[in-house]
Amino acid sequence: MLTSGHIINYDSELLLSQDYILDMKATDYNYLRVAKSRANKTGGTWKHEQLLNRCYFYYTALPANVRNMLPTRQSLQAVAITYSNDVQTIINTARTEGYKQLLSIYSRNMELAMSAAVVTEASRYCQQNGISFKKSAFFEKLATEINLQGLKYLPKTWRNLRDKVREYTEGTAINELVNTKNEGNANRATYKNNDLLKGWLLELMDTQRNYSHAFIYRKIRLLCSQYNLKECPSPRWVSDACGSSEMNFLAQQRYGAGSRFNNKYRGYTPMQSAIYAGDCWQIDGTRVNIIDHRGTYTDRNGKKVTGQKFLYIVAVRDVMSGMPLGWEYCYEENAQAVINALAAAVRNTGYLPYEFIYDRFPGHNTAEWAWIEGQMRTKGVIMTVSHDPNAKANIERWFGxxxxxxxxxxxxxxxxxxxxxxxxxxxxxxxxxxxxxxxIKNGFNFDDAIRETDGFLDAYSNTPYSNYSRKFANIEQTPAQLHETSDKPNTYPVQLHEFCYMFGIRKEVSIRNYMIQTQIDNAPYYYGIDECEVAERYTGVKLTNCFDYDDYSRVHLYDGAQYVGSFDAITPAQRFGPDKDMRAVGKLKAINEKMESHRAKRKQAIHNRKEAAMPTEPEEVSPEIGILTAGRIPKYNYEDAETAFQKEEWAAETEETNIRNQY
Known part of the structure; x- marks a missing residue:
């Protein structure tokens, strides 16, 4: 059994040689050759490295059925030979021993000699271990380690580093491959403090014509010749100077206001998001980026046209939760679409926000929007109009x-x-x-586009932020949940009659026969007035009745801006046919009886108050006092006093006459 050198620990990984795997009959050579080829293209299983002139496979990357045919991991670890990281060994050797042989070449420049030693040691390692220059793995590790250790004078990318090692291996002198950059080039020092060149450079950059670096170089070269300057800066110097922080700061308007190329020089104030749901709503419209469909629409000349159109959405979004609260589908943004989207948001939430941000959309100056805007201001909503997309950055990013x-x-x-x-x-x-x-083949239309977009909105509203957002990776709630659970201390509640007054149909009507009769879409509707005080006060008076667009079963009456009451619809009685329905008779009879009872009570109350106001029997007032207190006592008392006084006077005159007649 093969063991020595065929089982190794390298970079904290257990590796098995190809010869060992074949010797253990875990697989055959032909299959292994195909597996290696696939691993080079796709990765995954059979990951391998070329080390020590052998092909080694990572134990963890072997398929499960192959590992089952091998000894256990513990058994393999026990006999494995540990090798240190070859890349670190190369660099450590170069920094401790290898550089000493190169000091004489680099005039005792230790840093330069160390960097050159890395190339020589890497070349020696590649030759000893048969590492191909067509493979990138070794050179990627070497370039990464060089960058980590901060070695100077060596390339930062693995491709350039590989080329230097290869050229050295092929016989190129080391001092031609590793040397100080731009040695002997004094352009930077020569022109660094040249105020004339800096002034020309700034004048050419500060214009919003946005000249290229090559054009600026040609202009400066021409100016140098015109002023008989002996030396002219190189194109590289001009390019570096144009890219310097100082020049970019001074000429920050080069690209124009609002450009992404100079955004780091614009003032910025960090802003916090809304704290509660309802603190701020934003509204905006955009095209829905799905395929166009065949639809009928009204063009700008007022004619109905059929053609291919893209779906458009106007949406209201809560800033704190990110929840889309209401939206309207259309073919272009206009006042009615904005009003419908806002009405949907208010209907769904039952409140108005503390602040509402919108732009000057097409139709912002119409009477319909002026009414909505005025009503919202009356309720206390802060209406913020902004032309800057950054003011509605939340909803702009949401579309993305x-x-x-x-x-x-x-x-x-x-x-x-x-x-x-x-x-x-x-x-x-x-x-x-x-x-x-x-x-086109499947008749994709407006309704289909709406259903598709509704799916997007539903998926967004019910997907936790952590599923897709790195910024909100710790938020496990969905926008709908955030809006539902958040406190809403700064909102303005809207009752149904207020919603209808603001967004519904408004018509002038009068109460007659304890009813309101009106027409909606050329159909008659009747509403019974069952509140006696309303009938008594407003019969024959012009009132404003308001309807919900989606529900005509109830009407809401307003006297100007003052709410009067809400009343239910009465279906006219049907006397004939199988659908005979006389329930309306009973309802109206009950209303009439209620009114008669109220009328009788009101008459009796007035009679009682009249009796209470009747004057009592007047007290006797002497004629002299009555005449002297004229205007300070009731008129009838004064009249009685004046009559009594006249009678007394006339009686005295008669008596005197009679006395004279006696003589």
Missing amino acids: TLQDVFMMNSDLYYGQGVRSTRRWAHRSKEYVTAMRQWA
């Missing part, structure tokens, strides 16, 4: 998440926006063509 995580799984998804440059941004032209042909 829908595409990358949830739409990607759909056969109908065609890819990201046309400006995306990611490798996986778009599906192939051939695939999209086949997908469109399938859609």
